[in-house]
Amino acid sequence: MKNIAQYARWTGAAAAFALVAGCATGPNANPADPFEPLNRGVSSFNETVDDAVLVPVATAYQRVLPSMVRSGVNNFFNNIGDVWSLANNVAQLKLQGSAETFMRLNVNTFFGLGGLLDVASEAGIQRHEEDFGQTLGYWGVGSGPYVVLPLLGPSTLRDTVAKPLDYYGDPLAHMDDVRWRNSLVALRVVDTRAQYLRAGRLIGDAALDKYSFTRDAFLQRRRSQVYDGNPPDDGAGK
Structure with a gap:
């Protein structure tokens, strides 16, 4: 019941965001980003939080922990993520992706010390990352307008609506021990941010308009992911 309630809250939040965002449209709006004024405000808020909290923590994480340990942490979370990727590969009827993801899960879990070692990649078994937003796109649901979510960052309306199911499909969300669950979620956030520290600095130094650069890069990458x-x-966006 707790997970169902969380799902409902996520869905309500997504719908509320879309409703509020609709008030921010203007006559000169970018077709891909009609909510740009609101998105820029949320993006500015996210950058403030990122600079104040995530960047210092991720930098310390990167400096303190040896690369071998960080690699093990990243492999562990990738292995957990493969559970939901498997479900979405199946939902998209991707036989090869489903088979290889299933093999990755078994190989890394049983021979990779619970996923700390990426034995599957060394064996040449490809990783197929899929989420529910990609599944919706695969079955013809359009991406909708670009949106920036508080704390969660760049998204689309389709992916925002899909996030409750992505959350529900995350194995960490089903851990009963709240302390362990929150600790692992926080560690995953820090580990993910640490991987993009250099890229973040490069974007900040090179982009004349960081917001536009991030938006265009995200939409292009997301479209590529949907179409493998x-x-x-x-030119039609999925």
């Missing part, structure tokens, strides 16, 4: 790296040239 081979998007059509028709």
